[in-house]
Structures are given as structure tokens and as C-alpha cells.
Amino acid sequence: MALYIVVTPYKKDEYKLYPLKAEGTPLFTGVLTLQKTSKGMRPLKVRIVKNKEDEYLPIPTFVELIKASDEILTSGLSASQEDDLNDMLKAYQLTSRSIGVCRFCLMEDRITFRKSDMIRFKNEMICVPCAKRELRKEVSFAGRMSSSGIDRLESLLMKTRDLNRVMALFNPSNLPPELTMYDIIPAADNKIKAVKVKDLKIDERLKGLFLPKMQELLPVQSKSVNLGLTDGRNQLVVSATATGKTLIGEIAGINNCLNKKGKMLFLVPLVALANQKYEQFKKRYSPLGLKTSIRIGTSRIALNSVKLNTSLDADIIVGTYEGLDYVLRMGQVKNLKKIGTVVIDEVHMLEDEDRGHRLDGLIARLRSHAPDAQFIYLSATIGNPGEVSKNLSTTLVEYEHRPVPLERHLIFARSHEKNRLIEEYAGKEYSKTSSKGFKGQSIVFTNSRKKCHSISQSLRIQSAPYHAGLTYPQRKKVEEMFAKGELKVVVTTAALAAGVDFPASQVIFESLAMGNNWLTVGEFQQMQGRAGRPDYHDKGQIVVLSDPEMYMAGGESEEEVAFRLLGGSVEHINVEYDDPVQMEECIANTCISHSETELEKINDTMFGITVPTRSLINKSIDKGLLTRENGHINATPLGRAIVTHFLAVEDAFMIRERLGKKVPPIDITVELEVFDAAYFRGIDRLSKVIGVNVPSRVFSPASLDIVFSGESISKMDHSMRSQFTDFSVDFLDCVCEDAPFCGCPERKFSKKIIEYRLQGKSPAEITRAVAGDYNLSVFDGDILGYLDRFIRNLDAVYEIAKILGKQEAAKEARVLKDKVENAED
Structure with missing residues (x-):
């Protein structure tokens, strides 16, 4: 095995020696001292560095060592040091060669020869292991980071070969994009032949509307057409956002409208999206003579709002899931007349814990009521599209590519x-x-x-x-x-x-x-x-x-x-409902049919109904929510209240119980839903004053526990202390064992919102009152939404009170509802 001696600078007339047979740890570390003689530079002494006590190598032994070496390598020597060393070596007919080594390894008495994979750090090149160690030191200085994060940084290090640039990530400003880029999701491929608009089998009026702006369809739209869109096939379209899914629903729906096959229902999860689609469709399709309306649940609070067309006679009805479902639950399904197309946008909402079961029920009810309609389901994120498509009885249109990278x-x-x-x-x-x-x-x-x-x-x-x-x-x-x-x-x-x-x-x-x-x-x-x-x-x-x-x-x-x-994959839609939720949907399905056989068919099309229909019906009968007479299944008055007011079964029973105990309607209604969307103002200042990072939401457990403690309030100035003390006195004065996490603060605050309303305040004025009285932020839209829901919940309390013969409570609920609804009159 070859023997090398690496020589590096130490002090003025001293050199460090590293005899080694391979990269890494040398055989020993020595310090060579030269002296100038009449014959030139000669070795004076060679000290072998050891942990306990240094030893000295005899000069003859040292000379034998260097003569036995295959090569003498120098690194980092100044010109004068190089000259002196070579003068000494010349006396023994030896020469040296200058090389590069990792200086960081040298500091630990290790030798790593410079290679092509070295990493730039500051003004030098260091080896990969040392670069990684320096990177991890920087990570530890910067704070905690997961193994995935460190792996990511090391990957960037190997890619850029520049530790300076990678460390710049810890001061993230004006970073080069190649450092921050995680990946690129490429644009669409060209494997799907584009369908030309002029070749579409659709009404010429619709074709004429499209042609000035587009000549051919996007890939997912072309795939949908090839799989029977214009032939009336039901489809589940799973494709990334911005790939053109919405137009697939429009092509089917508007074409069916123009061909007298029935109106289009376009259903979305959020009011904001419904409003956007309503405006878009009204502008886009009114030139074709089509009328567009919207069903999102009209506000019960009078504001200077934009007037919206809510007619069920429109050709296109845009709505939220609940807005359209309300029409069905109220027994107005016949007012919809003939339905030609149902478009369900964001159908992956089926897995939503709070709303998924009602979307599931809505789809089942619409499929039962309009079996000849074309159903188009749209989603960007379904992990098990094949299974979902099968359950919905559709053709799957799946497209994984994006239109732009x-x-x-x-x-x-x-x-x-x-x-x-x-x-x-x-x-x-x-x-x-x-x-x-x-x-x-x-x-x-x-x-x-x-x-x-x-x-x-x-x-x-x-x-x-x-x-x-x-x-x-x-x-x-x-x-x-x-x-x-x-x-x-x-x-x-x-x-x-x-x-x-x-x-x-x-x-x-x-x-x-x-x-x-x-x-x-x-x-x-x-x-x-x-x-x-x-x-x-x-x-x-x-x-x-x-x-x-x-x-x-x-x-x-x-x-x-x-x-x-x-790096993740989309989760599968996996829908499971507990028994009360299954009962609620079974009862709701009676708004479509009273036949037990038909109810069984409707339930069988739902994702989350696992209990046999007969069993659900029998349980509902036992609880006084359904009746069975001459083979017909009908909702009882209490069951009907559950259906029309979107009540959970447990909530209906809670209302019945509270009314039996003569609990005031306002307290029952607040128990159904509280207003807790209140936020601290000046959160940074508050956190600094009490010395703890405070969550922005007032009613988060951490806020209730920390901010309103005596210790925290004692740290506040007079003005801040006064407002937080007022909040504590007004809302945190209960004696519950688990206070303040008992729900009482939220219920009391909700009643305060209603109290403001009964004083004749508008949502905007309530917002200002909360800020002035308690230095808290609430938003006008949240207040408006809560007042709307409060009135609707109060409607449910009123109806159940009438059902139970609680006339005094019913009157109290009706009077309160009128006052909240018309407080500004």
C-alpha cells in the first residue's frame, strides 16, 4: 500500500506532518522543525503529537520515513515555506507536490484530498462530510428542524455544491429560485386529441356563444366529450383546478336547457362561490334567453343588499348544497319542474365531517326525484375516484395533468x-x-x-x-x-x-x-x-x-x-355516519317518497347509510319521528321539524327536553349554536404584555386559560385591564366545575350579541360595540351570519314548542324572532 506524507503549515519554521496510507486518519501527527545550516535547511527535530505526552522521532528515522514514502504532498504552504521545505528535501534527492485538502478536516487532524465533489464554503472548498456538519451546526443555531428538512437542505447542498447559498436559506430574502424550488408539476401532455368546438354535438346557439372565444376544448373537456358528455352520460370528472371542469358541467347543462330537456342545477359548497357563479352564468347565458337564479338561503336581516333572483322557474339555478336541499325538504320539489342536469361541484365534500352526510342525502334525493337527469360531479381531489364513480353510477373522467406548469x-x-x-x-x-x-x-x-x-x-x-x-x-x-x-x-x-x-x-x-x-x-x-x-x-x-x-x-x-x-397523495373518500345521522337522512328522504320500498332504494344509493332501512325506520318510529300507516312512511311533526330546519336528531331532542324544563327560548337557541368568532385586538402588544404568545381567538382554550387569569390581568395597564376585567365579569362568572371550558362564556357572549341586536343595532354597529366595550374584533359578515342562523334556529324552537303545546314558549320565541329580525325598523 502506498505511503504518503502530507505537509501543512504550523508555525513560522514548523510544519505539520501527516503520514498516511489512505485518506482519513494519519498514522500519526508530527511537527517538523527546520533549521538553517551552512549546507541549507535541515530537520532539527520531529515531535510526535500524542494525547498524554509527546514523543520525539529520531532524525535518522524521520529521514528514512520520508525516503520510504511514495510521494510528499504539501498543502497551504506560503512561498517561503515551500522553498525551505524543498531545500531540505533536495538534500535527500526528494521533491514535493502541492495539492488541495479540506481545511476543516485538517483542523481535526484528518486528511481529505480535494476532489471534484468538494463544496464551496466562504472562500474555500471543503469536503462533503464537513459541509454537512457545518450545515447541521447552522440548523442547530437557527432552531429545530425535522429530518425531512435537513434531508432537503443536504439535497440542495449536493445539487448546488455551494454551502454559502444553502445557508442563505436561513435568511430568506431575495433567494435564487433554484434554491427554493421544490419541484415542477409539468403542464398537460398532448396525448388527448382536442375536440373542436365546431364539431360538438350541441345546440348551435351554444356553439355560437363558444366559438368567438375558443376553437377547441381543453384536454379534460375533450376526454369528457369522448366519454359521452353530449350523449347524456353521467360523469365524475376528477381533474386539477383550472383544467376546465366547470365548463364540462355548463356544456351538458346549457345544452340540455336549450334542447328542452330541463333546467340545470349547479350546486356548490360555499355562498361566496355560488354568488360568483350566479353572476357569471347570468352574464354569460342571458344572450341565449336563459334566466339564472340563486338559492343560498336569503338573509333574514334587512340590509341594503343586492337584489338576487331566487325564482325556481329559472332555467339555471345556482345554489349551495343546503340552499337547494331546503327546497326539497320543504316539499317544493315539484316547483323545480323538469330537471335536465345536476352539476355537483366539489363533490369531495362528501367526506366533510359536518356537511358530508347532507350532501350525500341531497344527491340521493335528487337522483330519486330526477332519474332521467344528467348528473355531472366535479372534483380536483379524490383519492379513490374509481370507487366513488361506481357508487355514483357514473363514467369516470380522470385527468391528472395541468394546463400550465x-x-x-x-x-x-x-x-x-x-x-x-x-x-x-x-x-x-x-x-x-x-x-x-x-x-x-x-x-x-x-x-x-x-x-x-x-x-x-x-x-x-x-x-x-x-x-x-x-x-x-x-x-x-x-x-x-x-x-x-x-x-x-x-x-x-x-x-x-x-x-x-x-x-x-x-x-x-x-x-x-x-x-x-x-x-x-x-x-x-x-x-x-x-x-x-x-x-x-x-x-x-x-x-x-x-x-x-x-x-x-x-x-x-x-x-x-x-x-x-x-409529497403526499390525496386521501380516499371514506364516509361513515353514526346512527343518529343515518336516521336524520332517512327522515329527510321522506320529503321525496313515502314508500318504504322507495326509501330503501334512496338509502341504498347513499355512501354512508350502513344500517338497513327498515331498522332506521323502526328506530325513528320508536323515537316518535316517523309513522308507518298502510305501508306509507310519514314524518311526525317533530320529524318534520328535523327535516325542514336541518336539525340533528340530538338537537331536536335537546330542544324538546329544554322546553319541558321551561328553559327560555333564547337560552335554547344559543345552546344550539354559539357565536365564538371573536378576536383579540392588538394581539402582538397583548402577547408582549403578558409574556406569552396568545392565540388570536378569544374563546380558544389557551386564551381563556392564560389571558383572563389574575396574573395576566395584573400585568396590563389600566385601560387594557379595565376592558379585560369587564369581559371576565360579564362572561367568566360561572361556577361550573370545568370553567372556563364549560361553554358558558361562549353562550353568554352569544346572548350579548343578541342583546346588542335588540337595542336596534345593525351588524356593523354591533361590531363597533364589541370593540368599544371589550376591545375585541368581530366581523360584520360573521355577525350577520350568526343573526341569520339564530333566527332560523329560533324558528325550530318555535315550531317544536307549538308541537309540544308549549304556547307560552312558542309566543316568547315568535316575539324574540320578530325583534331580532326587525330590530332596526
Whole structure:
């Protein structure tokens, strides 16, 4: 085996010696001291460095060693040091050769020869292991990071061969995109032959409407047509956002309208999305003589709102799931007349814990009532499309590609750095103009309505908050400003992802949470799909701002969640209902049919009905919710109240029990639903005063536990202390064993909202009153929505009171309802 001696500088006339037979640890480490003689430079002494006591190598032995070596290698010597060493070697007919080694290894008395895979760090090249060690040191200085995050950084290190650039990620500003890029999701392939609009088998009037703007369909639309869309086939269309799914529903629905096959129902999960589609369809299809209406549940609170057409005689009815289901539950299904097409957008909402069973029931009821209608189900995120398609009795149209490529970037950033980065990336995006002539605009997703406002206010560029807590006119104004290019950024909540239809080129994730829970892969993909529209942009861009030190439910850090979401697959739709929910849907199905056989057929088409229909009927009869007479199944008055008021079975029984105990209707109604969407104002100042990071929501357990403690209040100044003391006195004075987590604070606060309303205050005035009395933020739209739901729940209390013969309670509920509804008159 070859023997090498590596020589490096030590002190002025001293050198370090590393005899070795291979890279790594030398045979020993020595210190060579030279002296100048009349014959030139000669070795004076050679000290062998050891842990306990150094030894000296005899000079003759040293000379034998260097003569026996295959090569003497130098690294880092100055010119004079090199000359002196070579002068000494010349005396023994030896020479040296200069090489590069890893200086970081040298500091630990290891030798690693410089190779092509060395990593640049500061002004030198170091070996890969040392570079990784330095990177991990930097990670430990910066804070906690998961193994996935470290793996990501090491991958970037090997890709760039530059530790300086990778370490720049810890100060995330003006970073080169190749460092932050996680991956690129490519654009559509060309394997699907585009169907030309002129060749479509649709009404010529509809074809004429399309032709000026498009000559051929997008790939998923072409695939849908090839699989029988215009032949009336029922379809489940699973394709990424912005691939053109909505138009598939429109082609079927409008064509069926024009051919007198019946009206189109276009159903969506959110009011915001229903409003957008209503405006779009009204403008787009009125030239064809088609009338569009909307069913979202009209507000019971009188405001200067936009007048909406809610007629059931319209050719196109856009509605929320519940808005249309209300028509069925009220026995008005015949008023819909002939239905030609039913489009269910965001059908993956079937798995929603709170609303999924009602969507499931709505679909089953519509399939039973309109068996000849064409059903089109749309979704961007279903993990088991084949199974879902089979259950819905549809042809599956699955398309995995996007119309424009999607660049996904991951940036590690602390919470206090995120707003600056949002401004930076949104500003850069707006400076770009696509080949279609559109500026780049951004959607920022965060996890609370309060943060929508705080983020928007912190940005020094044109931006606006957008969430369900705003009133319809407020949201519509934001939509119009964005459409005109007057806004660079819209800041919205993850909860409204399905209702955001802004033509944005960039989506920035300020948070990977929805409320207090991390996003699912399906939700994340739904949101990222909002970036890049083929009619506007050449590509979409995703920017994930991930804080490695942000932890939440499940013990995962935000950085760990980022890797799980970026690399994950969409979850399967797996629907399971408990017995009371199955009973509720079985009772609701009596609005379509009273035949036990037909009810069994309806139930059999539902995803979540697992209990046999006869058993559900018998249980409902036993509980006084259904009757069986001459083979007919009918809802009892209490069962009917459950159906028409969208009550859970347990809630109906709770109302009955409370009325029996003479609990006032206002207390029963507040128990059905509380108003808890209140937020601290000046959250940063509050956190600083009490020395703890406080959640923004007032009624979160952490807030109730920490903020309103005597210790925290004692740290506040007089003004702040006064308002928080008032809150404690008014809402935290119960003697429950588990106070303040007993629900009493939320119920008392909800009654305060109603009290403000009974004083004649509008939603906007209630918002100001809460701010003035308690220094808390609430939103006009949230107040309006709660008052609406309070009135509807009070309707249920009123009806059940009448059913039970509780005339005094019924009168009290009716009077209260009238006062809340007409408080401003």
C-alpha cells in the first residue's frame, strides 16, 4: 500500500506532518522543525503529537520515513515555506507536490484530498462530510428542524455544491429560485386529441356563444366529450383546478336547457362561490334567453343588499348544497319542474365531517326525484375516484395533468419573517406580465380571518382581506378590484379555498393550517390548484412559507407538514355516519317518497347509510319521528321539524327536553349554536404584555386559560385591564366545575350579541360595540351570519314548542324572532 506524507503549515519554521496510507486518519501527527545550516535547511527535530505526552522521532528515522514514502504532498504552504521545505528535501534527492485538502478536516487532524465533489464554503472548498456538519451546526443555531428538512437542505447542498447559498436559506430574502424550488408539476401532455368546438354535438346557439372565444376544448373537456358528455352520460370528472371542469358541467347543462330537456342545477359548497357563479352564468347565458337564479338561503336581516333572483322557474339555478336541499325538504320539489342536469361541484365534500352526510342525502334525493337527469360531479381531489364513480353510477373522467406548469417553492421562515416575504414574492410576481398580457397576482392563504386583516394591513402593496366574515357587498368589491388588476394580493382563509375563484398566478401559503388543524393533502392540493389559469398565465407558482418551530395538533412542526403535503397523495373518500345521522337522512328522504320500498332504494344509493332501512325506520318510529300507516312512511311533526330546519336528531331532542324544563327560548337557541368568532385586538402588544404568545381567538382554550387569569390581568395597564376585567365579569362568572371550558362564556357572549341586536343595532354597529366595550374584533359578515342562523334556529324552537303545546314558549320565541329580525325598523 502506498505511503504518503502530507505537509501543512504550523508555525513560522514548523510544519505539520501527516503520514498516511489512505485518506482519513494519519498514522500519526508530527511537527517538523527546520533549521538553517551552512549546507541549507535541515530537520532539527520531529515531535510526535500524542494525547498524554509527546514523543520525539529520531532524525535518522524521520529521514528514512520520508525516503520510504511514495510521494510528499504539501498543502497551504506560503512561498517561503515551500522553498525551505524543498531545500531540505533536495538534500535527500526528494521533491514535493502541492495539492488541495479540506481545511476543516485538517483542523481535526484528518486528511481529505480535494476532489471534484468538494463544496464551496466562504472562500474555500471543503469536503462533503464537513459541509454537512457545518450545515447541521447552522440548523442547530437557527432552531429545530425535522429530518425531512435537513434531508432537503443536504439535497440542495449536493445539487448546488455551494454551502454559502444553502445557508442563505436561513435568511430568506431575495433567494435564487433554484434554491427554493421544490419541484415542477409539468403542464398537460398532448396525448388527448382536442375536440373542436365546431364539431360538438350541441345546440348551435351554444356553439355560437363558444366559438368567438375558443376553437377547441381543453384536454379534460375533450376526454369528457369522448366519454359521452353530449350523449347524456353521467360523469365524475376528477381533474386539477383550472383544467376546465366547470365548463364540462355548463356544456351538458346549457345544452340540455336549450334542447328542452330541463333546467340545470349547479350546486356548490360555499355562498361566496355560488354568488360568483350566479353572476357569471347570468352574464354569460342571458344572450341565449336563459334566466339564472340563486338559492343560498336569503338573509333574514334587512340590509341594503343586492337584489338576487331566487325564482325556481329559472332555467339555471345556482345554489349551495343546503340552499337547494331546503327546497326539497320543504316539499317544493315539484316547483323545480323538469330537471335536465345536476352539476355537483366539489363533490369531495362528501367526506366533510359536518356537511358530508347532507350532501350525500341531497344527491340521493335528487337522483330519486330526477332519474332521467344528467348528473355531472366535479372534483380536483379524490383519492379513490374509481370507487366513488361506481357508487355514483357514473363514467369516470380522470385527468391528472395541468394546463400550465406549476412551480412549487419551499422556504423556511420564522413567523415574523413571513409578511416581508409575502410582500417580496407578491411584488415580484406583479412585476411580471404573461404572454397573454396579464400581470401576476397572488392569493395568500392563512389560517384565521383576523390574520387576513393583519397580513393585508402589514403589506406595503395593494392588497385586501377576503373571507366569509365579510358581507356579500364587501366580498364582491374585492372580487371586482382583483379582476380589474387593482389588487396585487388577496389574503384569504384556507376554509374559503373552494370559494376563491380569483385568476391568480401565484399562491402563497402563509400558514399550512385551517383553524387549529393542519391541512390535509386534498385541501392543500385544492388550494395550490388556484395558481395559474391557462387563459391568463404561462405558469403557476406556489410559495410555501414554513416555520420549523411552529407546532400544532399531532405534534408535527409546520416544516414537517410542508414535506408531507408537498409529497403526499390525496386521501380516499371514506364516509361513515353514526346512527343518529343515518336516521336524520332517512327522515329527510321522506320529503321525496313515502314508500318504504322507495326509501330503501334512496338509502341504498347513499355512501354512508350502513344500517338497513327498515331498522332506521323502526328506530325513528320508536323515537316518535316517523309513522308507518298502510305501508306509507310519514314524518311526525317533530320529524318534520328535523327535516325542514336541518336539525340533528340530538338537537331536536335537546330542544324538546329544554322546553319541558321551561328553559327560555333564547337560552335554547344559543345552546344550539354559539357565536365564538371573536378576536383579540392588538394581539402582538397583548402577547408582549403578558409574556406569552396568545392565540388570536378569544374563546380558544389557551386564551381563556392564560389571558383572563389574575396574573395576566395584573400585568396590563389600566385601560387594557379595565376592558379585560369587564369581559371576565360579564362572561367568566360561572361556577361550573370545568370553567372556563364549560361553554358558558361562549353562550353568554352569544346572548350579548343578541342583546346588542335588540337595542336596534345593525351588524356593523354591533361590531363597533364589541370593540368599544371589550376591545375585541368581530366581523360584520360573521355577525350577520350568526343573526341569520339564530333566527332560523329560533324558528325550530318555535315550531317544536307549538308541537309540544308549549304556547307560552312558542309566543316568547315568535316575539324574540320578530325583534331580532326587525330590530332596526
